[in-house]
Amino acid sequence: MVNFEKENTMIYFDKVSKKYNDHTIALDQVSFSVAPGEFVSIVGHSGAGKTTLVKMLLVEERPTEGAVFFESVDIHGLNKRSVTDLRRRIGIVFQDFRLLPNKTAYENIAFAMEAAGRTDAEIASDVPQVLELVDLGEKVWNFPHQLSGGERQRVAIARAIINQPDLLIADEPTGNLDPINTFEIIQILQKINDMGTTVVLTTHNKGVIDTLEKRVITMEGGKIIRDDEKGRYVL
């Protein structure tokens, strides 16, 4: 039986270790839980294990030891179809945006809805709403190369949330952005969290962490070295 730290847990890492090539220890006995509706930032220097942790949640990497639970289900024991279902419940945003270059902002978002089997009527009603949430204005008919970095990231966020995921993972979403765009992207993430979506953010950005005043998990050498409510960046 799993001994959950908290009732009402969305994510639970139970002593998760990950070794690559038998010698690189990317995660070392990592345990933490995230409640539904939380906003958690994961910080740490390059190589600390943040990306590996995100990959564990997406079932892109398997733990060498330990287990990862999503709503009390061991996600590395799921069959392929259930992994697909799990991934549909998770929206993800990357540092490099990963938009389809030959589709407009509108089409990038609509495409994610089509892929999830949503109807044309749903697409016509939901896409304008989400674009309003990310405040993209008249740029919706632009292709990615006609958008600034901040605008591209807004489209990527809109695409990540269009199918109403329970969890949004933002993996260094502001890594390519200037301070003003960074601030605006963080405000959008906060808005999404306020609307009820759980957010896991990885970042190097001290300013982001210090203004958020939300929970901060600090990693070093594959270990969690701090876990602070309303934390600050102390590395």
Ligand code: ADP
């Ligand atoms: P972070 O995202 O915090 O920069 P990572 O999770 O990418 O950290 O990496 C943690 C450690 O695992 C680093 O030492 C890195 O070199 C190593 N690592 C990551 N991915 C692989 C891989 N596919 N094969 C071998 N080593 C890896």
